[in-house]
Amino acid sequence: MSVFEGVNWLQLLVTAIAMGCIYSLIATEYTLIYNATGLVNFAHESFIVLGAYIFAGTFERALQFPHWLAILLTLVSMAAFGVLVASTILNPLRNLQFVTYAMFGTMMLSRIIIEICRLSWGSLPFTVKGFLRESISIGSTVLSESYIYIIIISVIVITLLQLFFKFTKAGKAMICVSQNKDAAALMGINVTASINLTVAISSVICGIVGILCAPLYNVSSNMVTSAATKGFCAGVIGGFGSYPGAIIGGILIGLIEQFGIIFIPSVWKDALSFGLMIIFLLIRPGGIIKRKKA
């Protein structure tokens, strides 16, 4: 019984769900690229870091814009960046002979972006003053403002994405492209443009994750290393290539690691999600939600 003493369940639950939402967003963001191009974007961590730096380093620290303008401009820049990367790098990579080459390519892309961040904004970690740093008290429970925002914004982003797929022409075209590029091209869909749009949306989500993570961690080049890898775990556990799977997997990992540290020392928190992913890959490689074959 003693392990449960002093555990504030509400606080733990909110933290778990908020972290779960971050993992879900990360899983969603690379699932988008995976479905559109067939590539797993190993550079996604650097996209998030870039988003955080553009927001915190340029628009907040250097230009001191109001938060809403900084966020807006960050997301616009990330979309432009996404189109640039898709057309110059991801498109040639997806046509290479072996998938190992493409993986290597995205790894190198990741390092380049991280290095550019370090060179442009310096290597010292910094914080964004006065951005989601308050906390709310409910009785004995102290909830950080940023966790609440993370949950609300994640729900909005994921809902908007689903609506986009369901009700817009471009969204439907993206689903066609992810299922069969040749058929999509024959139906008159511009596959390259559709991929560019997908990567742009993915980059915007990365930007949102970067902004949301800015108050949680100091802004630095390895701020989301562990979160980004756990995002991979979330996708695998939920079901690779499936959007509901990405969300379920993310929340599941958030819950397991937060409640797991009641029972095991917190230093093993990260090993827990990796172990879980390996077990899933071996026993049920399709994940919780198996993707329907097109």
Place this chain on the structure above:
Amino acid sequence: MAAMLELKNITKQFGGLTAVNDLSMTVMEHEIHALIGPNGAGKTTATNMIEGVFHPTSGQIFFKGHEITNLKTHEIARLGIGRTFQNIKLYDTMTALENVMVGGHQLTKLDLFPSIVNPKGLMDEEKMLKEKAEMLLDYVGLHNIKDEYVKNLPYGNRKVLEVARALMTDPELLLLDEPAAGLNPSERAEFVDLLMRIHSEGKTLFFIEHNMDVVMNVSHRITVVNFGAKIAEGTPQEIQTNPEVIKAYLGERYKVK
């Protein structure tokens, strides 16, 4: 003559779809046997089951009297069934010679660790493989391009190279999936000539083909399938006069003149 390959009541279902339905047939030793039928009749599914790519839902397959129904592809290949593919499957990063030499991997004895401690033995095997592969390339008429990378070779050469690689495994039965597809008439004539030479060395040939000139001129026996089931079997003459085959597949052109 003994039976080389025997299919007994083979059925294959993919979910609710029956691709091959209760198919029985026998390929005799030293025979050229063709399997024909409309697209989607289950021909390639049948070959894939013979090669162990997937296993039948029910029924048995025998090769020279041994049951091979549930063996793995490489085990079946080692028993003496060589194969070529409908859409050529070569090793693009290797030269023509190396491609053929891969076919001989299973003929060698040394395992990995023994070959590290016994480099001499490994070199001897290498020499044996190389000589045999060069001989085969000579036999199929590709010796002049042995050092070319296969991705640079023209279609006709690639097709012949696949046959050489299959021969490298020392097969008794050669399975050819649409050997004449995509070849121009003169290439096709050369290819048929090659198949006849291979047959004259004592090999059994079993092939799927759509080109009726090749099928009727080359084969001893023909099996016709439609919707996964056998509808006729016999000599080319018998098949050409079979009304059901004409209706299902051949059409008016092959009606008796």
Place this chain on the structure above:
Amino acid sequence: MKKKTLFVLLLSAAIVVAYVLLFISANSYVQSVMNMLLYNIVLVLGLNFITGLTGQMNMATAGMMALGAYSFAIADTTYGVNPWLALLMVMALGLAIGRALGYPSLRLQGFFLSLTTIGFNEVVRITVNNLTDITGGATGFKDVKRLPFFFEFPNKNSYFYLNLIFTLIMIAIAVLVVNSKWGRAYKSIRDNWEAAEASGIDVAKLKIQAFTMAAIYSVVAGCMYAGYSQYLNPTAFATSYSQNYVAMLMVGGIGSVPGNILGAALVTVLPEVLRAFQNYYWVMFCTICLLMAIFVPDGLWSVLQKAVRFVKKKLGKGKEVA
């Protein structure tokens, strides 16, 4: 084949001579870089079997190396096992790791496999970091006992030569495997595994075998590292190092031993040579790697080979050479 062997022999001889020359005027810094090059060569040669030839992405090289280094250190330093026996035990461990990691490669392809190996690498690093009583945790494992070779090696300068011998042996084995039926069989799996199966190649067995080779090479490199530096720290085995080894493999040339050595040398030595550009070096280097991944995916060695082929063809036109 003969020419190739001769060439590799010459190359190895050149490396040996270069080393001896370097050591006449050695300072400890140059020496530590050269030692790093030695174990990097061994790691890349190992990675070549599974990622270069067989085409299965392995991002657990650093983790496998860590297991080798730490088990060697624990066996021979903590428990006082004879160092050479400890080395054998570590190689047996490599065999086990290779089999354990090779098994997923039968069911998983491409990205899924690479995720498993990343997961493995992280689990190893976290474990080593947190089993403080056994591994020393973040403060590191100090005073690893070295392998003796008829005598105890008194310092790094002399121990270096033992590592050099290890490297040459590993190069020789790699040359033998890569340029024989094994190399071709591994490549056939990468190029077209269905055709490989139809040629009678047991793809499952060979995949596990290639993983095992990679694991054994990595644990041996781990032992070389442990013996030379005598100090182990978990930060040296992060997943980003596994990525570095993949970079060495890709830059130099996948599938060929000289290419592997070239890649290991370039990626190890260049940052030290280009100290002047330090701040911009890494971004320059990664950009070159990315451009190479897109335009020269087979690596620098393939460019050299193509050039040689081209020249030969030009020269051969005059004479009648087959």
